[in-house]
Amino acid sequence: MNKRKQVIVVGAGFGGLRVVQKLCKQPVEITLIDKTNHHLFQPLLYQVATAALAPSDIAVPARAIFKRNKNVHVRMGEVVDVDTDKKKIHLENGQSLPFDYLILAPGTRHSYFGNDSWEKFAPGLKTLSDALDIRERILMSFEKAEREPDPEKRKHHETFVVVGGGPTGVEVAGTIAEISARTMRKDYEHVDLDLLEIILVEGQSRILNTYHESLSEKAARDLEQMGVKVMRNSMVTDVNEEGVRVKVTGDASGNGQSSDSKEVFIKTGTVIWGAGNAASPLLETLKVPLEKDGRLRVDADLSVPGHPDIFVIGDAARQVNPNGRETPAIAPGAIQHGDHAVRVIRADMAGKERPAFEYFDKGSMATIGRARAIAQIRNWRFSGFFAWLLWSLVHIFFLIGFRNRFRVMAEWFWFYLTFRGGSRLITRKRMKPEPALQDQE
Amino acid sequence: MNKRKQVIVVGAGFGGLRVVQKLCKQPVEITLIDKTNHHLFQPLLYQVATAALAPSDIAVPARAIFKRNKNVHVRMGEVVDVDTDKKKIHLENGQSLPFDYLILAPGTRHSYFGNDSWEKFAPGLKTLSDALDIRERILMSFEKAEREPDPEKRKHHETFVVVGGGPTGVEVAGTIAEISARTMRKDYEHVDLDLLEIILVEGQSRILNTYHESLSEKAARDLEQMGVKVMRNSMVTDVNEEGVRVKVTGDASGNGQSSDSKEVFIKTGTVIWGAGNAASPLLETLKVPLEKDGRLRVDADLSVPGHPDIFVIGDAARQVNPNGRETPAIAPGAIQHGDHAVRVIRADMAGKERPAFEYFDKGSMATIGRARAIAQIRNWRFSGFFAWLLWSLVHIFFLIGFRNRFRVMAEWFWFYLTFRGGSRLITRKRMKPEPALQDQE
Numbered sequence: 047m048n049k050r051k052q053v054i055v056v057g058a059g060f061g062g063l064r065v066v067q068k069l070c071k072q073p074v075e076i077t078l079i080d081k082t083n084h085h086l087f088q089p090l091l092y093q094v095a096t097a098a099l100a101p102s103d104i105a106v107p108a109r110a111i112f113k114r115n116k117n118v119h120v121r122m123g124e125v126v127d128v129d130t131d132k133k134k135i136h137l138e139n140g141q142s143l144p145f146d147y148l149i150l151a152p153g154t155r156h157s158y159f160g161n162d163s164w165e166k167f168a169p170g171l172k173t174l175s176d177a178l179d180i181r182e183r184i185l186m187s188f189e190k191a192e193r194e195p196d197p198e199k200r201k202h203h204e205t206f207v208v209v210g211g212g213p214t215g216v217e218v219a220g221t222i223a224e225i226s227a228r229t230m231r232k233d234y235e236h237v238d239l240d241l242l243e244i245i246l247v248e249g250q251s252r253i254l255n256t257y258h259e260s261l262s263e264k265a266a267r268d269l270e271q272m273g274v275k276v277m278r279n280s281m282v283t284d285v286n287e288e289g290v291r292v293k294v295t296g297d298a299s300g301n302g303q304s305s306d307s308k309e310v311f312i313k314t315g316t317v318i319w320g321a322g323n324a325a326s327p328l329l330e331t332l333k334v335p336l337e338k339d340g341r342l343r344v345d346a347d348l349s350v351p352g353h354p355d356i357f358v359i360g361d362a363a364r365q366v367n368p369n370g371r372e373t374p375a376i377a378p379g380a381i382q383h384g385d386h387a388v389r390v391i392r393a394d395m396a397g398k399e400r401p402a403f404e405y406f407d408k409g410s411m412a413t414i415g416r417a418r419a420i421a422q423i424r425n426w427r428f429s430g431f432f433a434w435l436l437w438s439l440v441h442i443f444f445l446i447g448f449r450n451r452f453r454v455m456a457e458w459f460w461f462y463l464t465f466r467g468g469s470r471l472i473t474r475k476r477m478k479p480e481p482a483l484q485d486q487e
Numbered sequence: 488m489n490k491r492k493q494v495i496v497v498g499a500g501f502g503g504l505r506v507v508q509k510l511c512k513q514p515v516e517i518t519l520i521d522k523t524n525h526h527l528f529q530p531l532l533y534q535v536a537t538a539a540l541a542p543s544d545i546a547v548p549a550r551a552i553f554k555r556n557k558n559v560h561v562r563m564g565e566v567v568d569v570d571t572d573k574k575k576i577h578l579e580n581g582q583s584l585p586f587d588y589l590i591l592a593p594g595t596r597h598s599y600f601g602n603d604s605w606e607k608f609a610p611g612l613k614t615l616s617d618a619l620d621i622r623e624r625i626l627m628s629f630e631k632a633e634r635e636p637d638p639e640k641r642k643h644h645e646t647f648v649v650v651g652g653g654p655t656g657v658e659v660a661g662t663i664a665e666i667s668a669r670t671m672r673k674d675y676e677h678v679d680l681d682l683l684e685i686i687l688v689e690g691q692s693r694i695l696n697t698y699h700e701s702l703s704e705k706a707a708r709d710l711e712q713m714g715v716k717v718m719r720n721s722m723v724t725d726v727n728e729e730g731v732r733v734k735v736t737g738d739a740s741g742n743g744q745s746s747d748s749k750e751v752f753i754k755t756g757t758v759i760w761g762a763g764n765a766a767s768p769l770l771e772t773l774k775v776p777l778e779k780d781g782r783l784r785v786d787a788d789l790s791v792p793g794h795p796d797i798f799v800i801g802d803a804a805r806q807v808n809p810n811g812r813e814t815p816a817i818a819p820g821a822i823q824h825g826d827h828a829v830r831v832i833r834a835d836m837a838g839k840e841r842p843a844f845e846y847f848d849k850g851s852m853a854t855i856g857r858a859r860a861i862a863q864i865r866n867w868r869f870s871g872f873f874a875w876l877l878w879s880l881v882h883i884f885f886l887i888g889f890r891n892r893f894r895v896m897a898e899w900f901w902f903y904l905t906f907r908g909g910s911r912l913i914t915r916k917r918m919k920p921e922p923a924l925q926d927q928e
Contacts, residue, residue, distance in 0.1 A: 083626065083630060100541045100542070100543045101541070102541045107674070109674035109675065110674060113673045113674050119676065121633070121634055122630040122633075122634075123634065139634070141634070141636075185524065189524060189563040192562070192563075193562055193563070193564065193580070193582065195582075232554045233548070233550035233551060233554050234550065235560065
């Protein structure tokens with residue numbers, strides 16, 4: 047009897063999870079390793095950050111998913127090194143595990159373009175922990191504004207800057223605008239909605255730039271209608287505890303008036319970072335050349351050049367077809383990568399030739415707010431309520447596990463009817479002395 | 488026209504919330520101040536700590552409760568001083584607020600009997616933040632046990648010590664036993680249930696000592712059946728990162744065998760503290776004599792001796808009737824205190840004499856596990872499934888807000904049917920290098 051092949055999957059995101067789900071029916075032993083203990087439905091993470099959903103609505107423990115699969119071993123841990131010669135991975139606790147196949151799906155982190163000190167003031171949104179941190183910052187800003195007698199300082203607490211006009215930035219900015227205008231107005235008596243300012247800062251000339259220009263325009267108009275100021279052609283040059291410095295090098299308002307290059311400083315207590323992506327540093331340990339953004343350009347079968355038994359899938363991989371088309375860094379891309387890696391391993395086991403990966407474009411969607419979204423499916427483009435409805439249905443459908451699906455649906459239905467955010471709890475922070483605030487008698 | 492009376496309520500627990508709910512119909516201005524932004528249904532907090540419920544199931548933002556009451560002002564903040572002469576309170580940010588009536592409902596914290604350094608290793612369970620911390624410690628212990636090859640070290644991770652045999656300690660120990668035996672057995676392949684040890688350490692000769700002796704016995708037997716080792720007459724003398732030192736000064740097992748005084752050291756990675764209560768240090772700023780445990784002995788009308796316009800209610804108050812009976816430190820006690828403080832203020836406003844407080848004993852209940860609880864209502868005592876059903880109904884009924892009530896009920900129903908814990912997410916911790924673990928090749 048042959049010894050069963052050992053497959054190690056690193057990362058329990060969409061790609062990694064898919065590999066395990068498909069491969070666990072084969073006669074292999076699979077070890078799934080993740081830094082956290084859960085699979086996260088990342089497309090809805092902004093809803094946790096903006097207090098509409100609870101963490102358990104969009105996450106499910108990886109162990110719970112595979113508890114009936116005896117050949118799947120779940121391990122919480124961090125892979126710190128890949129030994130490509132000995133075919134072993136090393137964990138942060140000094141343990142090591144051998145593999146026959148290794149599938150790396152470590153995803154990306156936001157990039158601060160070399161200014162890692164900004165992270166402290168401008169957290170990114172990739173994990174549940176990030177989302178809870180951002181949620182508490184937003185809620186604490188309102189609490190601080192509520193008790194601040196000085197209108198100028200209050201404005202500081204009522205200014206929110208979101209950096210990066212990709213899907214995450216747009217969703218966060220839109221949701222802050224919505225909860226400010228509706229829920230918060232009822233809850234807070236001193237928060238002054240005239241002072242409220244939500245600014246979305248985008249380095250390029252348009253937001254959501256993977257979409258058709260007409261949809262970018264529509265999304266920007268929607269945001270402006272909801273009270274979000276969209277700053278285009280605007281690069282962040284500094285972030286500190288006082289606020290954000292932005293360099294504008296063109297038409298910022300998008301109304302055709304090209305302005306000279308100028309710098310502005312936005313005073314704010316809350317900055318949320320959604321710009322730039324950098325692949326996990328884990329890829330560096332493979333000791334093969336990487337792209338500028340840290341991603342690894344994979345071969346046609348998604349394997350690492352020179353290492354046919356190691357695959358990189360999902361956002362961390364750069365996959366380019368001979369015709370020049372690339373897999374986009376979205377969930378369907380990662381899932382299709384996962385399917386393909388399984389297909390390749392099965393071809394190996396059957397002694398067949400490895401197939402080449404081909405991305406199938408099912409379209410993409412971004413939501414802006416309640417009943418506002420954009421969608422493009424090849425040459426078909428639409429926006430507004432119908433796009434939003436489609437977005438909602440697709441996202442609920444793909445949420446893993448019946449229970450979460452039921453719960454999120456009930457939650458949304460309730461939220462839609464009542465506009466009461468369900469999870470507006472500040473659980474980790476308390477009011478601490480702020481020496482900057484003056485004694486007011 | 489008279490200026491409206493200014494009432495300040497400190498603490499949004501059961502007592503403080505009740506005062507605001509009852510008093511807001513009177514022509515007064517009320518400011519409710521709490522260190523957090525929410526009212527917490529504390530009797531179910533252990534369910535968040537043991538991953539059965541999500542934080543938003545048992546907490547509701549104070550602002551949301553009073554958003555329609557124009558004369559109620561909610562403020563997140565910490566009161567650091569009470570100026571009884573000028574009738575002002577001072578907040579941690581230097582602001583101060585004047586009052587005509589002040590109702591202090593600051594509750595209690597667990598007491599480490601002067602050994603505050605133990606808190607780091609043995610967190611208490613009073614706030615949502617505490618509960619999330621304890622939840623992550625419990626889940627991380629299982630994760631560590633899962634990947635620990637050395638059985639002796641694995642046992643270290645599979646030992647849970649709960650200090651204090653009051654309702655919180657009993658509930659936590661019982662729930663850890665349940666989730667270990669059922670859910671965790673399915674989720675973890677290397678966690679060895681033979682190594683699992685859950686120890687409840689109680690300083691007195693019996694647990695749940697505010698209940699009749701027969702119920703204490705029943706609860707202890709239930710716990711032992713569920714796999715919890717109950718150590719009686721056992722005082723904790725040290726807590727450090729290695730474990731807990733316990734001094735046994737009598738019959739620890741409760742089987743009548745009196746043992747000599749001895750010290751044992753329990754190696755464990757997870758200690759949960761549920762022993763001792765100390766009133767909030769805020770009471771010290773009143774500069775009146777306090778009880779040994781920091782509580783303030785109130786006058787018959789619940790006011791502070793010498794300060795008829797300042798009331799202390801809830802757990803922080805020691806209220807003794809002329810017949811010697813005291814209000815117990817449970818939610819119904821705090822609620823009745825709240826009702827009475829409102830009654831006194833209304834009597835003042837009507838120019839009538841202040842009534843004296845009388846505690847009405849509606850009985851008390853403690854739950855041990857699924858379908859196991861004890862209840863005593865005056866001389867009526869019962870236990871088992873019926874007590875548990877009563878406990879469930881009462882607790883669901885009193886949960887504030889329809890939505891939470893509905894959600895908790897659905898959650899429990901689901902949990903009862905399927906035994907899947909819903910919220911087993913580790914959101915804040917990641918695996919970090921542990922130099923103590925040896926390299927294992």
